[in-house]
Amino acid sequence: MKKFTKQIKILLKIMRFSLYQILLIFLCATFAVAHKNHGQECLNQRIALHLENKPLDMALRQIKKNASVSFVYSPQLIGSERNVTILAQNESIKNILTKLLAPLGIDYEVSGTTIILSKANKSLFSSMLSLRPMLLDYIYEKSVTGLILDEKNQPMPGVNISIKGTSKGVSSDADGKFSIQVPNNSAVLVFSFVGYKTQEVSVGSRSKVEVIMQVNNQALEEVVVVGYGEQKKESVVGAITTVKMADIKSAAPRSLNNALAGKVAGVIAVQRSGEPGYDDAQFWVRGISTFGAGASPLVLVDGVERPINNIEPEEIESFSVLKDASATAVYGIRGANGVILVTTRRGTNDKPSISFKYETGSNSPTMLPQMVDGPTYLGLYNEAQLASNPNFVTPYTPEVIAKYASGVDPYLYPNVNWIDLLVKKNTPTKRANLNISGGSPNAKYFVSATYYDEEGIWKGDNLNRYNTNAGLKRYNFRANTDVKLGKTTELKLGLGGILITANYPGVGAPTIWSDALFNTPIGYAPTYPYNNPAGFVYGGVNGITNPYQSLTGKGFATEWRNNIQSDLTLNQDLSSITQGLKISGKFAFDGYNYHFIQRTRSAVDTYTAPTRDASGNLLLTKLVNGNADLGFSKSSGGNRRIYMQANLNYDRTFGGHTVSGLILYNQQDYQNADATDAISSLPFRLQGLVGRLSYSYQSRYFLEFNAGYNGSENFAKGQRFGFFLL
Numbered sequence: 131m132k133k134f135t136k137q138i139k140i141l142l143k144i145m146r147f148s149l150y151q152i153l154l155i156f157l158c159a160t161f162a163v164a165h166k167n168h169g170q171e172c173l174n175q176r177i178a179l180h181l182e183n184k185p186l187d188m189a190l191r192q193i194k195k196n197a198s199v200s201f202v203y204s205p206q207l208i209g210s211e212r213n214v215t216i217l218a219q220n221e222s223i224k225n226i227l228t229k230l231l232a233p234l235g236i237d238y239e240v241s242g243t244t245i246i247l248s249k250a251n252k253s254l255f256s257s258m259l260s261l262r263p264m265l266l267d268y269i270y271e272k273s274v275t276g277l278i279l280d281e282k283n284q285p286m287p288g289v290n291i292s293i294k295g296t297s298k299g300v301s302s303d304a305d306g307k308f309s310i311q312v313p314n315n316s317a318v319l320v321f322s323f324v325g326y327k328t329q330e331v332s333v334g335s336r337s338k339v340e341v342i343m344q345v346n347n348q349a350l351e352e353v354v355v356v357g358y359g360e361q362k363k364e365s366v367v368g369a370i371t372t373v374k375m376a377d378i379k380s381a382a383p384r385s386l387n388n389a390l391a392g393k394v395a396g397v398i399a400v401q402r403s404g405e406p407g408y409d410d411a412q413f414w415v416r417g418i419s420t421f422g423a424g425a426s427p428l429v430l431v432d433g434v435e436r437p438i439n440n441i442e443p444e445e446i447e448s449f450s451v452l453k454d455a456s457a458t459a460v461y462g463i464r465g466a467n468g469v470i471l472v473t474t475r476r477g478t479n480d481k482p483s484i485s486f487k488y489e490t491g492s493n494s495p496t497m498l499p500q501m502v503d504g505p506t507y508l509g510l511y512n513e514a515q516l517a518s519n520p521n522f523v524t525p526y527t528p529e530v531i532a533k534y535a536s537g538v539d540p541y542l543y544p545n546v547n548w549i550d551l552l553v554k555k556n557t558p559t560k561r562a563n564l565n566i567s568g569g570s571p572n573a574k575y576f577v578s579a580t581y582y583d584e585e586g587i588w589k590g591d592n593l594n595r596y597n598t599n600a601g602l603k604r605y606n607f608r609a610n611t612d613v614k615l616g617k618t619t620e621l622k623l624g625l626g627g628i629l630i631t632a633n634y635p636g637v638g639a640p641t642i643w644s645d646a647l648f649n650t651p652i653g654y655a656p657t658y659p660y661n662n663p664a665g666f667v668y669g670g671v672n673g674i675t676n677p678y679q680s681l682t683g684k685g686f687a688t689e690w691r692n693n694i695q696s697d698l699t700l701n702q703d704l705s706s707i708t709q710g711l712k713i714s715g716k717f718a719f720d721g722y723n724y725h726f727i728q729r730t731r732s733a734v735d736t737y738t739a740p741t742r743d744a745s746g747n748l749l750l751t752k753l754v755n756g757n758a759d760l761g762f763s764k765s766s767g768g769n770r771r772i773y774m775q776a777n778l779n780y781d782r783t784f785g786g787h788t789v790s791g792l793i794l795y796n797q798q799d800y801q802n803a804d805a806t807d808a809i810s811s812l813p814f815r816l817q818g819l820v821g822r823l824s825y826s827y828q829s830r831y832f833l834e835f836n837a838g839y840n841g842s843e844n845f846a847k848g849q850r851f852g853f854f855l856l
Contacts, residue, residue, distance in 0.1 A: 172199055172243050173224035180217055186210045189230055197223055203247035208236050276339035278306045278321065286323065286343055294318040294330065370457050371395060373449040384559070384584055384602070385439040387411040394451050404495070405639050406584045406602035407632045407689065410439045415453055415468025427451075427468035428461055432624055432697055434718040434773050435798070438472055440628050440693070442580040442606040444487070444563045447475040460794075460820045462840030462854045474624065476610045477567050477574025485565045494556040495587060504534040504545035504652040534652055541739050541748055544655045544669075548646040548677050551656060557585040572614040580606040588635060588642075588681055596686050596729070598635045605629040618703035626695035636685030636730035636760075645677035658739055658750060670736040670753055685730035685760045694721045697773075710782035710790075716775040723768035723803075731757040767804035773797075777820075786828040794820040817841040 177196040181189050187210035190201050203210070212234060218226050227238060231247070239246050278286045285306025292299030293312060302308045310319070312333050319339065322328045326343040333339070371394055378389040388411045391399035399413040418425045429438055450471040452458045458465030502510070508526040515522045533543040560583040567576040586600025607627040615621055635642065654669040656678040668679040676683075697718035704711040736754035743749055777794035798816040805811035819839040826832045841851040 172197075172240060172245075173222060173227075175199070175223050176220050177223065177226070178219050178221075179226055180219075182215050182217075183213045184215075186212050186214050186230070186234070189214055189216065193223065193226065199223065199243050199245055201245050201247060207249060208247050209234065272312060272315075272337060273309060274312050274319070274333055274337055274339060275307070275309045276341065278302045278308065279340070279342045280326075281343070281345055283342070289321055289323045289343065292320045292322075294320050371451045371453065373451065375443065375446055375449060378446075378449070379443045383443075384582060384604070385410045386441050386443060387413060387439045389443070396453055397451060403639070404493070404587070405634075406586050406600050407630065415451060415470075425467055427470050428458075428464050429470045429472070431472045431695070432474055432718075433716060433775065434695070434697060434720065435771070436695060436720060437693075438470070440604060440606070440630065441472070441474075441626075442563065442578065442582075442608070444565060444580065445474050445578050445606070445608045445626075446472055448473045457836075459836035459854050460822060460838045462818060462838040463842075463852060464816075464840070465838075474608060474610060474626070475565075475567070475576050475578070476612055476622075477569040477576045479569055479571055479574060480567075482566065482568035485563075487561075487563045489559075489561045491559040491561075492556045493559060493584070493587070495553065498549055498553065499647065501547050501549055501651065503547065504543075505531050507651050508534060541655045541658060542742065544652055546649075546651050546653075546656060548649050548651070551678060552589055552642065552646055552681055554587045554589055557587050559584045569612070574612040576608075576610045578606070578608045580604075582606070586634075590635075591682055597633050598682050598686050600632075600634050600639070602630065602632045618705070620701040622697075622699040622701070624695070624697045624699075626693075628691075628693040628695075630689070630691040632689040632691075634687045634689070635681050636687060636728065637680040641675075642677055642680045645675045645680050649674060649677060654738060658737055658748060660737075660750070667735055667737045667750070669738065671738060672753060676736065679734050679736065683734045684732075685728065687726065687728045687730070689724065689726050691724045692722070696720070708780075708782075710780050712779045714777055714779070716773070718771075718773040720771045720773075721768065722770070723766070725764065725766045727762075727764045729760040729762055731760050733757055767802075769800065769802045769804070771801075772799040788824075788826045788829070790822075790824045792820065792822040794818075796820070815843050 175197045177193065179189065179192055179196070181192065186208070187205065190203075190210070194200055205211070214230055214234075216226065216229055218229070227245070231238060235249060237248055239248075276291075278289045278291075280286045285302075285304075287302055287304045287306060289302040289306070289308075290299060291302065291308050291310055293310070294317070298310075300308050300310050312319070315334055317333045319331045319333060320328065321331065321341050321343065323343060325346060327346045329341060329343065331339055331341060373390075373394055378386070378393060383389045384406070387399065388401055388409065390397050390413050391401070391411060396416045397413055398417060399411040401409060401411040403409050412426065414425055415427045429435065431438060431441065448471075452465070452469040452471065458469045461469055508531050512524045512526055515524065530543075533539065534545050537543075537545060561580065563578065563580045565576070565578045567574075569575055582602075582604040584602045588599045590597055590599030605628070607625075609623075609625045611623045613621045613623075653671050653674065654676070656669055656676065657666040658669055659665065660667040668676050668683055670676045670679065695718075697716060699714060699716045701712065701714040704713055733754055733756045735752065735756040737750040737752050739748045739750050741749050773796070775794065775796040777792060779790075779792055781790040782788070796816075796818050799813050800815075801813040802810060818841065821837045822835065824832070824834045835855070838854040839851060840854070843850065
């Protein structure tokens with residue numbers, strides 16, 4: 131009776147298969163019968179297979195790679211993770227499978243060029259049954275429909291529905307309904323909408339799904355920095371991206387520009403150099419929008435136009451990118467390429483907090499050219515000459531090439547890898563940061579100090595008693611203080627300082643690189659021993675510069691840069707006149723200076739060593755008469771910027787209606803101390819008037835107008851002002 135019941139259960143299980151699955155099994159069986167001879171030919175193929183203590187699935191992959199066969203099996207059923215060993219040379223697949231599978235208790239059946247694996251004593255039909263879950267996972271696709279509701283059980287239109295791990299997705303319609311094709315029952319649907327928590331739902335055997343979205347209150351209350359102000363994240367209508375500072379800090383870059391790559395959607399960053407101090411990435415928001423003028427975005431730090439490349443990440447509170455016209459309209463034409471807003475950290479109403487962080491890292495070249503060695507170069511030279519002239523008599527016989535390979539005389543038979551000689555594989559970086567913050571209801575403070583040290587990749591030496599490696603040291607300081615002057619009056623003071631000292635070879639990096647790439651490995655030795663105070667002279671040949679000489683023998687350069695940033699802001703609450711009304715003014719002064727000193731020589735004594743005398747001494751021939759002393763040159767310059775701003779803000783909620791507005795005036799005066807003529811020495815001035823009006827109803831429906839009236843001295847009289855509205 132038990133046996134009969136068991137058979138009934140098996141029969142019922144088989145009957146539950148869909149018509150499609152039964153047809154698939156019969157097709158496989160029919161295909162196997164119709165191609166029996168073909169299957170035998172498949173097994174007669176001969177291959178080589180050498181594996182020792184490797185997983186079975188690796189062996190099957192190797193067979194598939196070396197022969198025109200494929201395998202169908204369940205990894206769990208046959209235990210494909212078990213290790214096997216086989217040494218087969220020019221053996222048939224049939225013999226190889228017997229050796230591999232028989233000891234493991236695995237049978238196989240052939241269907242054309244497909245080999246189906248199963249446990250021993252199982253028929254093809256039962257093997258297909260055991261493979262049913264795996265087959266369904268790959269061939270089964272179904273439609274899933276659903277309904278999406280909000281926290282009030284109202285349909286939600288515009289919700290994004292995507293299949294996890296893929297780029298496939300749809301959006302819910304006006305009634306909150308959706309339909310999507312999923313590949314299998316193990317698919318996971320991801321539901322996301324601005325201001326709501328992202329949810330994941332496993333499909334399983336369901337064909338209908340109902341999801342109730344949950345409000346993300348924390349995300350909605352989050353404040354986002356926008357043009358000339360702040361807004362709650364829920365009320366932002368423009369394309370604004372807020373960058374997580376944790377992502378930027380984890381990268382620990384020297385230049386903040388370089389940290390933007392891959393961190394902000396729509397921002398393209400290109401780093402063209404790795405030289406310390408000159409490795410700042412160039413970046414664009416949503417691509418290059420113009421080829422006739424600057425395409426870089428407008429960058430504002432605490433509301434003032436400032437570079438961000440040398441700002442310490444630990445000093446930053448928020449980082450926002452304004453991308454579209456609705457978000458950048460208040461900046462007029464200067465916001466056409468996007469706007470980046472950076473806000474530095476300020477104090478908190480809390481007890482003093484001290485944090486110290488020390489980091490060490492390593493920089494290495496992303497990729498270096500692989501240079502051929504001397505013997506290889508000579509062999510290729512002979513081959514090229516013979517190809518162009520069959521009667522060519524090679525000057526580099528095997529005996530000569532062997533001397534270059536042995537290194538027996540590196541001065542007469544040099545074998546130089548110039549890249550290895552000049553470039554380090556990695557260089558250290560160090561960073562130390564100290565932050566102090568705290569305050570009370572009446573006064574808050576934040577102080578930060580940072581030291582950063584980075585070495586270049588050049589292999590400098592002390593042959594000439596001066597440093598020729600590239601290197602940079604940077605010192606950052608920032609102090610932000612907020613003081614309550616009364617119940618409705620607040621004064622904010624911000625001070626920032628950046629000091630950079632750097633050292634470089636006397637010859638620019640592009641020149642050294644080109645010298646290294648255009649020299650052959652067998653032309654000459656980098657240096658030769660010589661009876662002079664230095665104990666050596668530089669090697670060379672006519673018409674080509676010794677790259678080692680360019681790096682170590684032509685002097686050095688030092689650079690000193692400083693940047694002072696200051697701003698003073700006065701805020702006055704006018705709620706006594708009407709609730710939500712505020713007025714503020716800002717004054718900022720920034721100064722930048724640099725000094726660049728070069729101690730270089732244009733020519734260096736250069737020798738060649740064609741042979742040795744009878745005593746074995748090198749016979750040096752002088753090619754270039756150099757300068758004994760280093761020359762001196764310097765350059766210096768700088769600029770200063772004065773910025774003034776006054777604005778009136780209004781923000782008030784009446785029941786479910788929220789109204790906010792902004793009227794702002796600003797002007798900027800910029801003067802370049804590097805001016806070489808009277809016109810360029812004149813200050814460059816900008817003026818602007820900004821307006822914004824925002825309205826929202828129950829934090830669900832939003833309306834916003836932005837306008838900017840901007841003027842620039844770059845244009846002729848009568849054409850200097852323009853109006854921008856969005």
